[in-house]
Amino acid sequence: MMWFNIAKAQSFMPTQGTEIAKQVDNLYGFLLITSFIACVLVIGGMIYFVWKYRRKTPNDKTAYISHNTFLEFLWSFIPLVIFLAVFVWGWYIYHNMRAMPKNALEINVLGKQWAWEVEYKNGYKTVNEVVVPIGQDVKILLTSSDVIHSFFVPSFRIKQDAVPGRYTALWFRAEKLGDFHIFCTEYCGTSHSGMIGKLKVVSREDFDRYLEQGQEERNLPLAKKGEKLFAVKACASCHSVDSPAVKVGPSLFQKFGHEEEMDNGEKLKFDENYIRESILEPNKHIVKGFPKGVMPTFQGQLNENELSALVEYIKELK
């Protein structure tokens, strides 16, 4: 069976992240080859005939062949057999896809315009990022809070709609470490094409650590969470938090609620929105005396919850 796989399927399909993906590609490879043969027969036959029997004189004699029962039976029967074989083969794989394994690790995913909200059993929540251990059955329980979305991981060959008002599910067992795309494939409005998530397959240990960390973080008060993030995201390397002393960037000590002068002379209030903006679009306003383009943007690296935590932490730097 492997040769089908090598034959063609792999050259178009994304990496095979699961066993099911291999099965799907085998069937797809088979279909590609039979389809190719069918097209060669039909299109090739057509081209051969039109060339061989092209009109030579204005009054060519043509054969009078109205039908041929044997041939017609044959070319109904052969496709029928092929189609039914493909159907049964497909049925087998589809059943594997749909039969939910017992003892799977369950993760809840909520689709909403325009992000995937992920929640683990221990209550840890993330956005647009699903982390799973390698080699374990994972069941994703889907629903939606607004319109229909569809959860699609090309590398795993799985897809399932997330329908508001009901649960649907899919499962997979990841066989490859790494990051894979999650797309939304049910049209859901303005940012449908921006609704892209990441599925991270990690080792068992990393996964446990990830969940633990998440668990801890969840129990921390908001400001503490922010403090940790401030360190993890390396904000501390450029901003001081305990003295007005300036590092590469301005100090954040006791800044909240005051005014900050920008390099264009404008004065801005150092409030929640200012902090948020400075994290997401650091070069929009530059504090007087600092060079532009030093701080990188954290757009896409922090979710809303993390942003609030950072804001809360910076607020409390008294």
Next chain:
Amino acid sequence: MATKSAHHGDNYINFEKGLWSWLTTVDHKRIGLMYMISVMFFFFVGGVMALLLRLELFAPNATANVGQVLKNGDVYNQVLTYHGAIMVFMVIVPGIPAILGNFFLPLHLGAKDVAFPKINLLSWYCFMAGAALAILTFFFNKIDTGWTFYTPYSIRTGTATVLMVLGAFVMGMSSVLTGLNFIVTVHKLRAPGMTMHRMPLFVWALYSTAILQMLATPVLAITLLLLAAEKLFGVGIFDPALGGDPVLFQHFFWFYSHPAVYIMIIPAMGVVSELITTFSRKVIFGYTAIAYSSLGIAAVSFFVWGHHMFVSGQSETAGILFSFITMLVGVPTAIKMFNWVATLYKGSISFDSPMLFALGFLFLFAIGGVTGIMLATLPIDVHFHDTYFVVAHFHYVMVGGTLMALMGGFYYWFPKMFGKMFNENLARLSFVFIFIGFNVTFFPQFILGAMGMPRRYFDYIPAYETLNKVSTVGSWLILTGFLFGLYAIVQGIRKGPKASMNPWNSKTLEWQTSSPPPHDNFAVEPIVTAGPYEYR
């Protein structure tokens, strides 16, 4: 028999003069031409939108200045919706039956007109009114639901959806009226000696389509009314927030729209059957098989709608059943393909432009067909559903299939319709550009789909860039092809040399009257004594 009086000319075009005589005509030939002009206009509008969509997709938005023609996702989604809705409801569904069917069905049967000429005119007005309603929405509150109007998105977004849906409803009425008219015409107005089994295959195709139109379209109409009611009064059928079921809408929608796919393709198959026999000068292979397989496909097409919903949350068993039945529809379709190819065997084949389009149809429809089997296969569809693979597949079937046949048929019957010949070289050039451009545009989309690019995407990850670029360049080739074609048509009508009665030496009845035909089609009522393709 109408006698030609002094102010009544010798053909249907100069029979009466003035715009008003056209707008009030009950002549099926004139109505056919009116449909032709309207559909060509809608095709132009839908085509410009397609070019815009492709231009937007030329590069991902991260690349500065290119790939940003449509400003933002909302605008893209609107253009996408109008492109899809216009092409489906105003071009491909009415296309062949309304233009070529109206013009040639009575001629093929040896009749003077359709059974209900006034209803025929009414159906054109319905079509125009529906189209006007739909297009009106564009000017005050653009809709962005996609042509499928899936709930609950369609309930939540803008208000113009109601008007749009109403437009589709009225156009649906037009479709039902045409279907009704055709069925009665076939049963009641055949010339003496024209048995059902002596009807040209194009008539068989129109007849099967008409049955589908009559049975399926009301389902769409009801679904759309329910959607409007849901939106206006919140009755709670489809909206989960009110306890409704959004997937129910999909069931209703596809219960119409799957048969509608055959409403789009069966007439094309009819046209292709005519073209292949005429330009091979040979009796068609397996007349009965082709005639009855149209009916067979029409019947089975009512039971496969669930193959659009393999991942929607419908049960596993339902998925399996729908996949099975879909495989069965594959068989009559395959039979037709083999029959056409067999017809070429030992024929005398000429490469006039209508035949090129017919051969193009066979080529593209073969690819559309085999990819259809892939999509019917459950686990493969799970991966391909709602990706560009599907976009490629339906363009191969609808554009590569139906549109190719429509154009082939149009060039074929052009001399009869206008009494003039078009410039053959221009028409061939047009074919070459469209055919190559089509493959350059849509073949890469199969690969994009396999790679995982979802459809209805306004922007994409960089991995998909190269193939999207190729695809966009292809759309410019198609455009070039259509411009050549348009020029050929306009030149032909204005300055073409006079056409003879039967320039292709065809056997069917419409060629036994003058070009263009007189007001009541035949100077003497024809009497039929043999099948339609007796090339000996």
